[in-house]
Amino acid sequence: METAATTNSDTYVSNSYPNTSSPTTVSSWFPVLRFLQAPVTTIFEHSGFLRPRSSNNYHEESESLTPSLYNNHNSSDGNGSNNEGDVSIRIMGDGEQEEEDDGDGDESAVVGGDGGEVADSSEVDGRSDNNSDSSNQQRYDLQQVSRWIEQILPFSLLLIIVLIRQHLQGFFVTIYVTAFMYKSNDILQKQTALKGERRLSVLIGYSMIFMLHVVGVYWWYQNDDLSYPLFMVPPKTIPPFWHAIFIIIVNDTMVRQAAMTLKLVLLMYYKNGRGHNFRRQGQMLTLVEYALLLYRAFLPAPVWYRFFLNKEYGSLFSSLITGLYLTFKLTSVVGKVGSFYAAFKALSRKEMHYGSYATSEQVSEAGDMCAICQEKMQAPILLCCNHIFCEDCVSEWFERERTCPLCRALVRPADIRSFGDGSTSLFFRVF
Template identity: 65%
Template structure:
C-alpha cells in the first residue's frame, strides 16, 4: 500500500524577509505600529510593539510562537504504508547494530540514543509550548482589560459629573498652590532686589484667595478641623477626602502669606540676617508640617468612629488610626524642635568668621560671587567665602564649593529658599 502525496509551494525568500525579522525591524524603526490596530485594541498593540507579545495571526495559543510551516520554501507530505514502514524500521535497526559494532561500545542499545534525543526534543517543545501559553494568557488579559476600559471610563465620567464642583475646586486650588510656591521661591532668590510693592500685592492675593475659598464653604465642615474639632456628621468617604484636601492646601497658602511677610521684613538681608531669614523660613515650614499632620485627624476620627459598623469594629479601626498617626506626629515634633534649636544657635556648624589676615592671604576675593569679601567665613577646609554666598550654597549642598570636602553635617532639610512641601497630607 504505497500512497504518496506531495505538495510543493515555491516562495522567494530573498524578496520578503522572515516574519520575525520583519516584526523586529518594524518595532525598531516604528513601522509596524498602525493606528487602526491601536484604536481597535490599544493594549494588545502596545504589548506587541514593545516585544512582550508576538503577532498572532491564527489566534490560538499554539501559533503564538510562530510555527515551522509559516515561512517560504518547500513543504512535502508523504504517507507511508505499513509494510514499507516495517521495512524501514528493520533497516534502521540493522544500520544501528552495524554502527554500534564498529564503534567503541558494542553492547550499547540503539534505542538509548533515540530515547535521549526524543527526551531533549520533548523538553524543548515543552518549553516552547509553555512560553506560547504564557504569551497567550497575557494576550487574553490584555483583551479583557480592553473590554472593560470603555466601561471604566464611563464610570469615571459619571463620578466626575456627580462631584463636578468639588473636582474643579480641587484642581483650582492645587494649581494656585503650585504657582504660588513658584512665585515665592523666585521672590526669595531675588534677595535685596525684591520690590516691596510686589510682595505686598502677592500677600493680598493670597489672603483674598484663602478667605474666598472658606467664604464659599462657610456652611460646610471645612472650618471645624482647623481648630481640632470633628465634623458634626459622619462624612462620606469622598466628602472627607475633599475636606482634607481643601484644608491642607489652604493651610499651605496661609503659610506662604507668613513667608511673604518674612521676606518683607528681611528685604535687604545680608550676612547674618540672610542666614536668619533662611532659618525662620525653615522653622515656619516644619511647624506647617506638624500642623498638617494633625489636621486630618478629627475628620478621620469621626469617619472611623461609625457605630453603624458595630462598636467593636469602629473602636478597633479608630484605635489603629490614632496609633499610626501618633508615630507620624512624633517624627514631625522632633523635626520642629530641631529647627527651633538651630534658630536659637547664633553660630554655625560649617566654619567661623575669618580674620583680616586670613582674608588677605587668600586675595580678598570670593570664589562664588567673584567680588570683594563681605563678612568672610572660614570653612573647616580652610577656604573662605562671603557669608551670603556660602549660606545660600549650604541650603542645597553639604560640601565645599572648591575642594568638595564634606563641611556641613547631615541635619534637617533646609527650606531657606522659600519652598513649600507640595505633597498632600491625606491621612
C-alpha cells in the same frame, strides 16, 4: 553541479504570518484604528511583548501563539511534504553530495570541532522546544490579561464619568486650588532667589492675593463643615468617603497657601538682608515649613476620626478602627516633632555650625577674593577646611549642599533638610 532534493532539514515553510519573532520586526507606525478597538493589546503588540496579528484575523481568537512554522518543522512526516508555503531548493556540488551520502542520512549527532563532546540534536531540539513553549505560554497569558482589561475598560470609564458628574464641583475646585498652590510656590521661590532685588510692592501684592484666595474658598464653603478640622474639631456629621477626601485636600492646600503668605511677610522683613540676616532668613523659612508640616500631620485626624467612629458598623468595630488609626497617626507625628525641634534649635543657635568669621590676616592670606562670586569678600567665613568665602555666598551654597565648594570636604552636618529657598512641600497629607 546537480540539483538535489531537499530533506526535511532543508525545507523551510513560510506561512501566511509575518516574521514577528523579534520586536525589531514590529511596524514602526502606531495603528490608531486598532488602538481605538483594543488599546491594551495594541500597545503590547507595538512594544514587542505580543505577536502582532494581521488585519484580516485581528478579531479572531487564536488557539495558540505558536506559529505553524515550528509545528511543521518539528512534526515532519519524513517526506518533507507541505501543502502551504514556499519550498526552497539548495544547489549542492559533488563534494557536498558525497559528504551527505557518507553520513548515511544520520543527522542525530553533531561533532565538536576540537574532538570534543558529541551532542544529540534531539536533546538540543527538545530544550529549544521547551524554551519556545514557555515563551509562547507567557505571551498567551499576557494576551489574555490584555483582553480582559479591554473588556472591563469601557465600563470602568463609564463609572469614572458618572463619579466625576456626581462630584463635578468638587473635582473642579480641587484642580483649581492645587494649580493655584503650585503656581504660588513657584512665585515664592523666585522672589526668594531675588534677594536684595525684591520689590516691596510686588511682595505686598502677592501676599494680598494669596490671603484673599484662602478667605474666598472658605467663604464659598462656609456651610460645608470645611473649617472645623482647622481647629482640630471633627465635622458635625459623618462625611461620605469622597467628601472626606475633598475636605482634607482643600484644607491641606489652603493651609499651605496661608503659610506662603507668612513667608512673603518674612521676605519683606529681610528684604535687604545680607550676611547674618540672610542666614537668619533661611532659618526662619525652614522653621515655618517644619511647623507647617507638623500642623498638616494633625489636620486629617478630625475628619477620619468622625469617619471611622460610625456606630452603624457596631460600637466595638468602630472603636477598634478609630483607636488603630489614632495610634498610627501618633506614631507618624513623632518624626515631625523631632524635625520641628531641630529647626527651632538651629534658629536659636547664634554661632554658625559650619564655620566662623575669618580675621583680616586670614583673609589676606587667602587673597581677599571669594571663589564663588569672584569679588571682594564681604563678611568672610572661614570653614573648618580652612577655605574662606563670603557669608552670603556660602550661606546660599549650604542651603543645597553639605560640602566645601572647593575641596568637597564634608562641612555641614547631616541635619534636617533646609527650606531656605522658600519652597513648600507639594505632597498631599491625606491620612
